[in-house]
Amino acid sequence: MPAHTSVEEHLLALLPRLRRYSRSLTRSDADGEDLLQDCIEKALLNRDRWAGGNFRAWVTTIMTNLYRNGLRRGRRFPVLDLDAAETLASEEPASDPLERQRLAEILDSLHPDQRAVLMLVVVEGFSYAETAAIIGAPVGTVMSRLSRARAEMSARLKNRNIIHLRRQE
Numbered sequence: 001m002p003a004h005t006s007v008e009e010h011l012l013a014l015l016p017r018l019r020r021y022s023r024s025l026t027r028s029d030a031d032g033e034d035l036l037q038d039c040i041e042k043a044l045l046n047r048d049r050w051a052g053g054n055f056r057a058w059v060t061t062i063m064t065n066l067y068r069n070g071l072r073r074g075r076r077f078p079v080l081d082l083d084a085a086e087t088l089a090s091e092e093p094a095s096d097p098l099e100r101q102r103l104a105e106i107l108d109s110l111h112p113d114q115r116a117v118l119m120l121v122v123v124e125g126f127s128y129a130e131t132a133a134i135i136g137a138p139v140g141t142v143m144s145r146l147s148r149a150r151a152e153m154s155a156r157l158k159n160r161n162i163i164h165l166r167r168q169e
Helices: 007-026 029-045 055-072 082-086 099-109 112-123 128-135 139-160
Strands: none
Touching: 007 029, 007 055, 007 112, 029 055, 055 112, 055 128, 099 112, 099 139, 112 128, 112 139, 128 139
């Protein structure tokens, strides 16, 4: 973070990425917004604890820990929220109208640890080392979870493809 940029300005610039990540964790627009708000509040209150380095990784770590703490307290998140999942898909129109829905359902069905790693590495662009620091796990665990998440998504997408049959002429 440049010295002339305030914490508030930097957080404001990170909002779209943090919102996407919070929604992917909670699988809900409303819960995602609550998590985002809690994260921003905690980052602002603890700005003096940031030791330098990757500010985005620091804030993402705060969000990941808040989410985990919410789960430990017994907070339950909905199984599927298609509106939130649509924000994860690209802005280009899908060739298959059900493609976004299938992708959202499959992403939502992944184990939360696998989904978090997939989102951090593939969508948010964090390195394996940064992701490991964010989730508090060894790099090998990140690589393993990512590999399993990709394999699971690939297998489920393959199994859910619609096969178009043509009539013999």
